Amino acid sequence: MxxxxxxxxxxxxxxxxxxxxxxxxxxxxxxxxxxxxxxxxxxxxxxxxxxxxxxxxxxxxxxxxxxxxxxxxxxxxxxxxxxxxxxxxxxxxxxxxxxxxxxxxxxxxxxxxxxxxxxxxxxxxxxxxxxxxxxxxxxxxxxxxxxxxxxxxxxxxxxxxxxxxxxxxxxxxxxxxxxxxxFADAIPAHVRPARRAEEAGVWDRTLVKAVRESIVTAVENRMMSDVGVGVFLSGGLDSAIVAAVAAEYAAKNGQSLPTFAVGAEGSSDLEAARVVAEFLDAQHHNIEHHEILMSPQDAVDALPRAVTAIEHYDPSLVRSAVPNLLLAEYASKRVHAVLTGEGADELFAGYPYYHEEPFTDPDALQAELVRTVGELHHLNLQRCDRASMAFGLEAREPFLDRDVVELALSIPPEHKMIGPGIEEKKLLREAFEGWLPDSILHRGKEQFGDGSGAKEVLEAAVRNSPDVAAAEGVELRTREEAGFYAIWDRELRGIRPEATLGLFATT
CATH class of the missing domain: 3.60.20.10 (Aminohydrolase, N-terminal nucleophile (Ntn) domain)
Incomplete structure (x- = not known):
């Protein structure tokens, strides 16, 4: 990196x-x-x-x-x-x-x-x-x-x-x-859902096995390093799956696995990550779990650095970037690379809005999944790369392995929809039954900025921000976003917002 x-x-x-x-x-x-x-x-x-x-x-x-x-x-x-x-x-x-x-x-x-x-x-x-x-x-x-x-x-x-x-x-x-x-499409042209719902029915064990094996292979490939690899462990399903597979790999190779969690005292992320680490350590005896306590002042102090580091002012990215930055700063002193759970929500329909109109239609859901995977490079991936590389720490995303992406997007979208007794990402949860405690396997979706306790602190920090003259074509939707934009504009003077937001033409 x-x-x-x-x-x-x-x-x-x-x-x-x-x-x-x-x-x-x-x-x-x-x-x-x-x-x-x-x-x-x-x-x-x-x-x-x-x-x-x-x-x-x-x-x-x-x-x-x-x-x-x-x-x-x-x-x-x-x-x-x-x-x-x-x-x-x-x-x-x-x-x-x-x-x-x-x-x-x-x-x-x-x-x-x-x-x-x-x-x-x-x-x-x-x-x-x-x-x-x-x-x-x-x-x-x-x-x-x-x-x-x-x-x-x-x-x-x-x-x-x-x-x-x-x-x-x-x-x-x-x-x-x-x-x-x-030279290559983000989503290969041949990737289409394999069958419609009326033909697909309920998924079988073959599909569950294929999902699990593709993710296991992707994680193992990303353990490649001459200097050691850790895992960013939020306690959510996606990072917990990555940690479970990495722990299995590390144990087979006689290695320990450092895991890193961040949050305010008593935050749901810290508690969930601790549950995962203790469960995996009991199985493999090779987990070195690290917790970074984030005080409100830590979050406020990190805010300007986070906006500058990720080169973005979108509120959801900034809220996640603040704890991400503190986590990277700590982890960089112990490892050179970390695995993360980025991409799973976009591939397996993990965000709540995927299950609201108009995406309750299978074709609309599939189109939205393809769109959001294709736009990750100027959203979550930009935040993940910059926050980690601000301290010379490499982030690796197993869920965005090409084989995982192709398999996930070839699954009929009906299999990713929720319903009575069917929670979001059920297929992914079923693929890793037994790998994680049930409380984590069925933990609901919580944004990193929320689960870590950063959201409320940062909203308060910029609540009284002065009015900002935004660049032409930039719509600042909230006072919070205006506060983040003011930092961005001060630190990246002369950069057009389109460069951050990925809106330029490519010809």
């Missing part, structure tokens, strides 16, 4: 270095840069895979191609076997992306399974930038007449360039010769 900066065109090295320095928090372990002709690549590294040998920019044995990458390529071992181990000089998973692009060109992006934003260059001046299909890892760009600039975060850009900054679209690559090209 890292931060990247790239430029192609009329290079201003000082500007590029300034941009890289502004995202040093994303990779505090190492800094690397290289210029070749009209291309500049920069990298801030958080050392997780091949700590000693994974310095970036990566290059091939002939030093004719270069790559900087942010993220993880989870199938890098398979790519090594397919392309030939003799090509590889490091144990870095990012080197798989380098050789895939050397051998196949942009088509090589299709080989990569994981979360990534990358920039690739050759000695001859060729250049390519790309972002993973779901946009799990961030990438922004600013297109000037004489230079194109890329960076992992909005704050990286000079104020003069900020009005031009846009979110680089997920599943796309860009090169000077080919322009912007889609």
């Amino acid at each position: 890292c931060g990247i900066v790239a430029a192609v065109g009329n290079i201003d090295t000082d500007k590029c270095q300034r941009m890289l320095h502004r995202i040093k928090h994303r990779g505090p372990d190492d800094t690397g840069e290289i210029r070749r002709g009209n291309v500049w690549l920069g990298h801030q590294r958080l050392s997780i895979m091949d700590v000693e040998g994974g310095h970036q920019p990566l290059t091939d044995s002939g030093a004719t191609t270069y790559l900087v990458a942010n993220g993880e390529i989870y199938n890098h071992r398979h790519i090594r076997e397919d392309l030939g181990h003799e090509l590889f000089e490091t144990g870095s998973d990012s080197e798989a992306a380098l050789h895939a692009l050397i051998i196949d060109g942009p088509v090589g992006l299709a080989r990569l399974r994981g979360m990534f934003a990358l920039a690739f260059a050759t000695e001859e001046g060729d250049f390519l930038a790309a972002r993973d299909p779901l946009g799990v890892k961030p990438l922004y760009w600013a297109r000037r007449d004489d230079v194109i600039l890329f960076a992992s975060e909005l704050r990286a850009f000079d104020e003069a360039d900020r009005p031009l900054v846009e979110s680089f679209p997920p599943g796309h690559c860009w090169s000077p010769s080919g322009g912007l090209v889609r």
Whole structure:
């Protein structure tokens, strides 16, 4: 996990270095840069895979191609076997992306399974930038007449360039010769519900088993690390499932599993997380559970940092970001990577509004699930990435594994609808019966900002915020949102809200 900066065109090295320095928090372990002709690549590294040998920019044995990458390529071992181990000089998973692009060109992006934003260059001046299909890892760009600039975060850009900054679209690559090209859809075109309700009936054990196995595999793949992995444990169903699978994996490999929970004293999240940790520890004897108590003053003090870190002012994201930031600050001193439960609600219809009109119609529900999964990159994923990377901590989201996404969205939407005796995410709960205590397996949905106790404190903190002149086209819906926007506007002066909200056109 890292931060990247790239430029192609009329290079201003000082500007590029300034941009890289502004995202040093994303990779505090190492800094690397290289210029070749009209291309500049920069990298801030958080050392997780091949700590000693994974310095970036990566290059091939002939030093004719270069790559900087942010993220993880989870199938890098398979790519090594397919392309030939003799090509590889490091144990870095990012080197798989380098050789895939050397051998196949942009088509090589299709080989990569994981979360990534990358920039690739050759000695001859060729250049390519790309972002993973779901946009799990961030990438922004600013297109000037004489230079194109890329960076992992909005704050990286000079104020003069900020009005031009846009979110680089997920599943796309860009090169000077080919322009912007889609190489993968967030939701593959072939993913459609397998059968209608009248044909599907009640799900069978085969489907339950498939859901469980896909999630187990996704979690195990994300335990990949040379420096240890923990779990953010809110006590909700999704993070508890991740923790249960990770604990099983850690026990089989003779490892302990650190889990981290945050909340106000007596908050429901802290209590539920403690129940999960004690249950798993009794089964596996390998849980190291950590609780971070958040006082009202802690939440208020963290608010400006949280808004600045997540580069967003949406109230639901900010409420979640404050405890998330405190959790990341603590966890980063103990592990380099954590697993989270992001994505499960969007895949299995966990939010209450999914079960209200007009989404009581199966086709409408399916369309909304597909839409919200596709928009995660500028909402919950943006909050999750920035809050953790503010302290050089990598967050990994097993539920957003491509196989899990494809399976979940191929399930008839009728199987995700509630009814008499049928709670939300029943299929997911059934898949992990016996893995968790019943009280957690059937715990109702509670937003992170609510369960941690942050919501009321933050609403009060900005209740008397002064009126704010919002940018054109920005509608501030509540006094709370106006207060968060004022912080955002002060800290990210010059950035257009569209860059945060993902509303720019992609052509």
